[in-house]
Amino acid sequence: AQTVTQSQPEMSVQEAETVTLSCTYDTSESNYYLFWYKQPPSRQMILVIRQEAYKQQNATENRFSVNFQKAAKSFSLKISDSQLGDTAMYFCAFMYYNAGNMLTFGGGTRLMVKP
Amino acid sequence: GAVVSQHPSWVICKSGTSVKIECRSLDFQATTMFWYRQFPKQSLMLMATSNEGSKATYEQGVEKDKFLINHASLTLSTLTVTSAHPEDSSFYICSATQGGTEAFFGQGTRLTVV
Numbered sequence: 039a040q041t042v043t044q045s046q047p048e049m050s051v052q053e054a055e056t057v058t059l060s061c062t063y064d065t066s067e068s069n070y071y072l073f074w075y076k077q078p079p080s081r082q083m084i085l086v087i088r089q090e091a092y093k094q095q096n097a098t099e100n101r102f103s104v105n106f107q108k109a110a111k112s113f114s115l116k117i118s119d120s121q122l123g124d125t126a127m128y129f130c131a132f133m134y135y136n137a138g139n140m141l142t143f144g145g146g147t148r149l150m151v152k153p
Numbered sequence: 154g155a156v157v158s159q160h161p162s163w164v165i166c167k168s169g170t171s172v173k174i175e176c177r178s179l180d181f182q183a184t185t186m187f188w189y190r191q192f193p194k195q196s197l198m199l200m201a202t203s204n205e206g207s208k209a210t211y212e213q214g215v216e217k218d219k220f221l222i223n224h225a226s227l228t229l230s231t232l233t234v235t236s237a238h239p240e241d242s243s244f245y246i247c248s249a250t251q252g253g254t255e256a257f258f259g260q261g262t263r264l265t266v267v
Contacts, residue, residue, distance in 0.1 A: 071254050081244065083197075083258035129196060138185055139250040143196045 040065040042132050042144035050150040051120045059115045059147045061130030069135035072113045078126040125151045155181045157249050159259025166237055174232045174262045176247030182227035183249035191244040203230050237266040
């Protein structure tokens with residue numbers, strides 16, 4: 039079974055600065071998807087960014103980008119120009135290709151953006 | 154994006170009673186719905202997967218008779234916590250998919266059993 043590990047339980051960053059959240063995973067499969075979800079204090083899960091494993095190009099969504107290293111099984115999230123609204127729990131998640139959309143989540147990283 | 158509505162947002166019930174939580178996909182047909190449980194400051198733990206018209210598939214360690222899941226239509230799944238006890242107090246989240254790679258989440262239900 040796959041596992042997803044987030045080694046940073048908590049992080050903080052000053053507003054307008056850049057922060058990187060780490061995620062590693064373990065799988066023997068070659069086709070899969072990786073995600074970063076944000077869970078703000080409201081606890082609504084919000085998709086931040088998605089990466090297909092077959093794509094070498096790193097995904098980017100505005101201020102959010104990933105560094106996907108398939109061989110190293112690493113999938114980090116970079117948040118540029120951090121904003122107060124970025125304060126939230128961030129979960130890295132894994133989904134097998136053609137596996138019924140079932141997600142496996144990492145333990146989460148609590149990010150605090152300080153003014 | 155697609156909208157998933159979960160109801161109620163919070164509920165308090167007495168020990169020994171049953172509580173039903175609804176998860177509705179408002180603008181799409183959900184082929185699969187998932188139920189998660191989240192303890193404070195922890196990650197989401199998958200409880201079960203449900204497909205419309207068939208029995209739910211429960212994860213190891215999840216009591217089927219305690220957590221009854223029904224997926225009667227392509228837009229509605231329900232989770233019933235039967236004979237609830239204080240240790241069942243938690244945050245329950247549903248998600249729904251329509252076959253693509255994106256899962257759409259409900260806003261969650263905070264259950265408190267007193």
